[in-house]
Amino acid sequence: MTPPGTTAETPSRQLEPGLRADAGRNRDRILAAARRLYATEGLGVSMASVAREAGVGKATLSRRFATREDLITAVFADRMDAYATATTEALADPDPWHGFTRYIEAVCAMQAADRGFADVLTMTFPAAKALEARRTQSYDGFVELITRTQATGHLRDDFTPEDLVILLMANAGVIAATADDAPDAWRRLVGHILRAYATPGAPLPPMPEAPSHTALYRAMIRLARPAPQTP
Amino acid sequence: MTPPGTTAETPSRQLEPGLRADAGRNRDRILAAARRLYATEGLGVSMASVAREAGVGKATLSRRFATREDLITAVFADRMDAYATATTEALADPDPWHGFTRYIEAVCAMQAADRGFADVLTMTFPAAKALEARRTQSYDGFVELITRTQATGHLRDDFTPEDLVILLMANAGVIAATADDAPDAWRRLVGHILRAYATPGAPLPPMPEAPSHTALYRAMIRLARPAPQTP
């Protein structure tokens, strides 16, 4: 089944071992550029933009990362690591409810800090296999965190892991709409939501600082781009 | 200032009076097509798609609605009416908290029913002047509804009108992510949020039916499009 003419038995290169020096350098530049663009604009940026930002030709980008999914996988591999380990850190907290809230806030903060990462977690997009593994790992840890926290009586019994998924989607919506005008608006949502998750009567987490009102409302009214007039 | 060669003194055509019969017919077909596409795909659909769906030429669409904003304004005029009158209906409810929750649920349901409308309410997009008027009208009514509900003690004192804006953005995010797989997921978010808005100790609204679990989680994992293999 193996093609006969190839070199003897080079099994398969996993990461980036077989790359020449300059190729590896360009790969890094591409990753840095993609990280930059994804963080601010989301995953919608074109491959051509990434190549331009990286200062390489479009062909080079296509050669290094055949598909957009490959690029996304490579860019967000480390952040998915952080996402996956966040649950273990939360589980290490002696106070389950405290660990739970810190976990929720940390994940939502990660979304706010990188719009591309928010897209990776929620939006409809080709799921990279390598990222999926981390996601399910994180999911399993979160299930454990839930049961522990519910055992303390602080977390509602009807809270389900899917509620986190919904929260991530909701948070992504807030971030996408307010990123330019009120980048802390998401804290207000998380503050409300954590109160809703808590068992009535349990101690409530403090309200995060309210976003500046006018700016937030303008975020809804205002448009993607400023008025074309520049006097 | 008026062009000299025109017919005597036709002051200005407000709606669609000066249109020829076939032109008006095409206008309606365009509006229907746009309504259809916007509802399912959001405001991102191209003008060419709208023209194709309407069965008219691209030029006709451009002639009838010069800019995308014009089209959006015309399409969502009636829904913005409903949005604006929803507050007055809520204010008519003898129980302010009941009116408040019904209002929240009604607006979020309108978002879920029409993805384009959700975009109009929240997403960054050129705000059509005609729609803005309705929006501020609705906003003013909502402020009155808030003060009344807070007076009953059911609604938290720190609830602000901007919280509704944030909720609309969050809801739009959930709807955008789950529309294809779990179109009722937004009810879960609203259920949580209304609980958070309520004063602790006040009677809680019933939990809406939970979305099917596997489908929801898949909505996060699954991709925009099904696998390209069609055997």
Next chain:
DNA sequence: AAGGAAACGGGAAGGCCGTTCCACTTCGCT
């Protein structure tokens, strides 16, 4: 019923995106 104006559809031009091909450059091994 007939002519002029309004409206129509589609083609041409221009822009952006993503992919593929190709001649030239650069690395790295010997």
Next chain:
DNA sequence: AGCGAAGTGGAACGGCCTTCCCGTTTCCTT
């Protein structure tokens, strides 16, 4: 030091969208 292979950027292509323009059709007035 020099040669082969790996790597590179730009050109070219097809697809989609938008805008402009023109020849033709349809309406509506008189």
